[in-house]
Amino acid sequence: MERMATTSTASQPGDGPLAGSRLQDLVVITGFSGAGKSTAMQVFEDAGYFCVDNLPPEMIRGLVELFMHEGSKVERAAVVSDVRGGAYFDTLSAVLDDLEALGVNHRVLFLEADDTTLLTRYKETRRRHPLAPEGSVAAGIAEERRILAGVRARANIVTVIDTSGVSAASLRRRIADEFLPRQASARMAVTFASFGFKYGPARDADLVFDVRFLPNPHYVPELKPLTGRDGRVVEYVAREGKLDRFYAHLEPLLDFLLPEYVAEGKAHLMVAIGCTGGRHRSVAIAEHLAARYAGRDDVWVEVAHRDITKADPPRTRT
Numbered sequence: 001m002e003r004m005a006t007t008s009t010a011s012q013p014g015d016g017p018l019a020g021s022r023l024q025d026l027v028v029i030t031g032f033s034g035a036g037k038s039t040a041m042q043v044f045e046d047a048g049y050f051c052v053d054n055l056p057p058e059m060i061r062g063l064v065e066l067f068m069h070e071g072s073k074v075e076r077a078a079v080v081s082d083v084r085g086g087a088y089f090d091t092l093s094a095v096l097d098d099l100e101a102l103g104v105n106h107r108v109l110f111l112e113a114d115d116t117t118l119l120t121r122y123k124e125t126r127r128r129h130p131l132a133p134e135g136s137v138a139a140g141i142a143e144e145r146r147i148l149a150g151v152r153a154r155a156n157i158v159t160v161i162d163t164s165g166v167s168a169a170s171l172r173r174r175i176a177d178e179f180l181p182r183q184a185s186a187r188m189a190v191t192f193a194s195f196g197f198k199y200g201p202a203r204d205a206d207l208v209f210d211v212r213f214l215p216n217p218h219y220v221p222e223l224k225p226l227t228g229r230d231g232r233v234v235e236y237v238a239r240e241g242k243l244d245r246f247y248a249h250l251e252p253l254l255d256f257l258l259p260e261y262v263a264e265g266k267a268h269l270m271v272a273i274g275c276t277g278g279r280h281r282s283v284a285i286a287e288h289l290a291a292r293y294a295g296r297d298d299v300w301v302e303v304a305h306r307d308i309t310k311a312d313p314p315r316t317r318t
Contacts, residue, residue, distance in 0.1 A: 023067045026104055027078040027179065030151060031111035032144055033130055034121040036163045036171050037080050040109060043175045044078035055079045057092040064104060083144055084130045093150055108158040109179065110151065115141055117164040164203050165306040177267030188261060189268045190299045194286040196278025196307040205272035209250065214242055217280045227308055228283025237281050262298045278307030
């Protein structure tokens with residue numbers, strides 16, 4: 001998924017109407033319902049930001065005015081503004097223009113996910129979509145996508161993060177890495193992620209490796225219900241020697257790349273491993289790589305399996 005530029009074109013706080021304000025950073029969090037806005041706000045709360053949830057855009061102006069008053073001690077603030085504001089949300093673009101004209105240092109964090117992910121999250125929480133309280137969640141998502149298009153397109157100040165297949169912990173780390181000041185000693189976060197090509201490409205991956213050339217345990221009845229975490233599956237995948245030869249090429253490449261990315265100051269690296277279904281081969285390799293690099297002192301390693309729990313649809317009898 002694409003990343004938008006993160007820098008704002010707003011004036012510095014020492015210029016213009018906000019010369020006396022202590023406000024140094026204002027983050028506007030918006031995006032799709034179910035895409036992780038609550039998780040994002042928690043990141044800023046933990047970092048000491050003054051946070052407000054479900055704030056209609058017009059009230060952002062009022063909040064900034066409060067920060068302009070003498071005696072305000074707020075230096076960093078984050079607000080969530082989304083379609084729960086109803087018709088008022090249509091003014092968000094105009095409010096962002098006003099913030100820029102005032103010289104407010106502001107950034108927009110836009111969270112999104114694919115329709116399948118959003119539908120799944122709504123089913124898990126049994127919540128109603130704010131734009132379709134009495135109708136289908138899918139219809140609400142479609143309407144929300146239309147409404148949000150204008151804000152998402154503001155590439156000069158908007159950072160877009162796709163949360164499809166991303167755990168809450170990974171999202172928190174990524175937001176902290178991209179929005180909060182990094183310490184000089186901070187380690188790069190590395191995610192080794194497995195996925196199945198049959199369920200779509202890996203999203204937001206920096207490096208993608210296709211391992212469908214390896215023996216497939218899916219066609220072995222006793223191995224099919226297992227996953228790549230099982231030693232029997234690993235033994236089957238490695239039985240022809242191709243897996244060891246693959247590691248002989250891949251590991252030196254990663255040994256070279258990881259310190260280069262760290263030296264560059266990269267905050268997060270996602271290495272995606274794909275097989276057909278995302279259950280056996282890719283899982284085994286992601287687990288192996290995570291274990292191999294977990295001991296490094298310059299990276300923080302996580303493993304994620306997007307499709308490990310997905311099963312083939314039942315066959316219909318003819």
